[in-house]
Amino acid sequence: MSPRAGRERFADSRERLSSSRITILAEGAFGVETAKTASSAVRYQPERVCSVIDSRFAGQTVGETLGFGGDIPIVATFEEAMAVGPRPDALLVGIAPQGGRLPEAWRAVLVAALGLGMDIISGLHFFLSDDAELAALADRHGCALFDLRKPPDDLPVGTGRAMRTEAFRVLTVGTDCNTGKMTVSLELQRALAERGVRAAFAATGQTGILIAGTGIAVDAVVSDFISGAAERLTLEAAADGEAEIVLVEGQGSLMHPGYSGVTLGLLHGTLPQAMILTWMPSRPRIYGGNHSWVVLPELDEVIQRYEGALAWACPEIPGRVIGVSLATYDISEDEARAAVRHAREVTGLPATDPIRFGAAPLADAIIQARDAHAASA
Amino acid sequence: MSPRAGRERFADSRERLSSSRITILAEGAFGVETAKTASSAVRYQPERVCSVIDSRFAGQTVGETLGFGGDIPIVATFEEAMAVGPRPDALLVGIAPQGGRLPEAWRAVLVAALGLGMDIISGLHFFLSDDAELAALADRHGCALFDLRKPPDDLPVGTGRAMRTEAFRVLTVGTDCNTGKMTVSLELQRALAERGVRAAFAATGQTGILIAGTGIAVDAVVSDFISGAAERLTLEAAADGEAEIVLVEGQGSLMHPGYSGVTLGLLHGTLPQAMILTWMPSRPRIYGGNHSWVVLPELDEVIQRYEGALAWACPEIPGRVIGVSLATYDISEDEARAAVRHAREVTGLPATDPIRFGAAPLADAIIQARDAHAASA
Secondary structure, eight states: OHHHHHHOOOHHHHHHHHOOOOEEOOOOTTTTTHHHHHHHHHOOOOEEEEEEOOGGGSSSBBBHHOOTTTBEESSHHHHHHHHHHHHHEEEHHHEOOOGOOOOOHHHHHHHHHHHHHHHHHHHHHOOOOHHHHHHHHHHHTTTOOOETOOTTTTTTOOSSSGGGGGSEEEEESSSSSSSHHHHHHHHHHHHHHHHOOEEEEESHHHHHHHHSOOOGGGGSSSSGGHHHHHHHHHHHTSSSSOEEEEEOOSSSOOOOOHHHHHHHHHHHOOOSSEEEEEEEEESSSSSSSTTOOOTTHHHHHHHHHHHHHHHHOOTTSSSOOOOOOOOOOOOOOHHHHHHHHHHHHHHHSOOEEETTTTTTTHHHHHHHHHHHHHHHO | OOOHHHHHOSHHHHHHHHHHHHEEEEETTTTTGGGGHHHOOOOOOOOGGEEOOGGGHHHHHHHHSSOTTOOOEEEEHHHHHHHHOOOSSSSEOOOGGGGOOOOHHHHHHHHHHTTTTTTTEEOOSSGGGGHHHHHHHHHEEEEEEEEEEEOTTOOOOOOSGGOOOOOOOEEEEEEESSHHHHHHHHHHHHHHHHHHHHEEEEOSSHHHHHHHHHOOOGGGSBGGHHHHHHHHEEEHHHTTTSSSSEEEESSOOOTTTTHHHHHHHHHHHOOOOOEEEEHHHHHHOOSSSTTOBBBOOOHHHHHHHHHHHHHHHOOTTTTEEEEEEEEOTTTTHHHHHHHHHHHHHSSOOOOOOOOOOHHHHHHHHHHHHHHHHHHHH
């Protein structure tokens, strides 16, 4: 099978990015924080991962190394990755290098992959498509260089146009970063589909973009255009005429001193009609030593802050938090059930851990809110 | 006088950027919105502007064209600019080109200026220092290329470290963009100096950077680092051991759907102990057709929003709005006095238009707040 023939399986570049078979370059870093893109790909799309390259764990499976990911083999070299199992269509660069430049050892692997007609997918801060050698090779071999974090160069300043979508707009917000905003969005998309409701997912981070095949990594956007990026994503997702609901992936937290600006920009660019609040019960403070001086308030107070901040720009919508999504993977099932009960009691809203207990209560809440909005319009 | 000899008048590059004599390239755009950097330079530092280049107004003075700026001559060409009055040390590119590239006609002017040993100062979105030809010429002639909007490439994520400064932190915030945040900061710096209190000015926009000789244009920073940029600016300004007060130039508004993220990032990066609220009484809505659907609330409500949003990250400071600065240049003096009275009555705080009526009430309020903070510490 020639590479080109393989590629014909994909309808367009979006499908190619989101569903090609991949091998993941994670040399020296698989399982650690700098290989977050690698772990995320394995966690959310194990079926497309043919192999992981990290010589430290060669011979093991991903499941043995990470505790999830099953039988995906870990191999020592790119050549071995080409020899095991089904042939991958693309190489995912799943690690961030020290110093912000492309190490020469990696370049050799990328050149080899392009020579075999494979696409390259990268979440690096610098863009492979700006590299003259790689760009020329990709062009010659008909391959794509997908830079997940590269923002469009024509982003607008946000203007509130998102408020005119016919689709019902839902934004995930959070008490903190890494509390399951992308996860609950994807679970909700599936649960809504099971109820016959088509929802579009607007990705704002690199893992979401890898999964959706499109999106804008808002952490890489120049600050004047955060809200404009959210606006464009919302409008584009809503332009899928069959989508009745747009689920916009949130980022950060209004309470996070490092990322609150991104969060507010997303809020004012999306102008959601409903929000799902994500919460990790094991974290009473903002996570990470640099920010743990921020003590998080009770959930009802968090909800007031999000609803209040949204109304600063748009009092007439008015968007409400309609449910709470918990991330409880680091506590026992009993503790998780108690936390869900607590969230329900404090907020008076449906609450669940969508992975542990299913997304049904939140999917039902969205449909209800959408119907109430339609009835009042 | 050789260019190099002239340059020895400056102690360092900061002084060189902030006080060199300049000619301003504004061909085809002087007096219009795209030449905002040009107008700002003339408005705030007329004494350093030798001439303005715009063939459309050649022969007039800046005062005749803009209504301010006095006798500064407008000339048709760079060669004429070199022939009138004192010899400039630098060329300020005071216009933004269509399409985001450097027009060839401008390049010729820049090359000529560098050939004469002149520095180039640019507020363009693309960076002259990234242009191989200009960089090589600047190097050869010992000139500086000052890209006002180029952010440092090693900005941190904000971590709250600003809260540890010994200097008292004051941030200007606003009901909207362009309500006089930079102006009142500079007037306060002067008024505090008259009272024997040394205040450092931390510039966050290109005009402020041109005036201060240092700073970070936060609108050009990648969104993850807005708060980190504010934090670094605050720490650097406070590191001037003689500064008792740091005045951080705010941007945008929490109520501005396009820029609210930048505003919140500045708030959580600076963690001010006091805020000055800027207000333009003639604007009941966010300015500009794209955003005029946002109706601004009464000033006491605006103050609650800023104080509340600051406390999200840092309830223990707690930073307060301690005065209101008005921009009344577009209303009559009677109307301006009525607006100042209104601001005082609604907020219970000192209020003034620092240009029209002087900054004294606000300077006194800052000293009082600083002393109260010191007494309670």
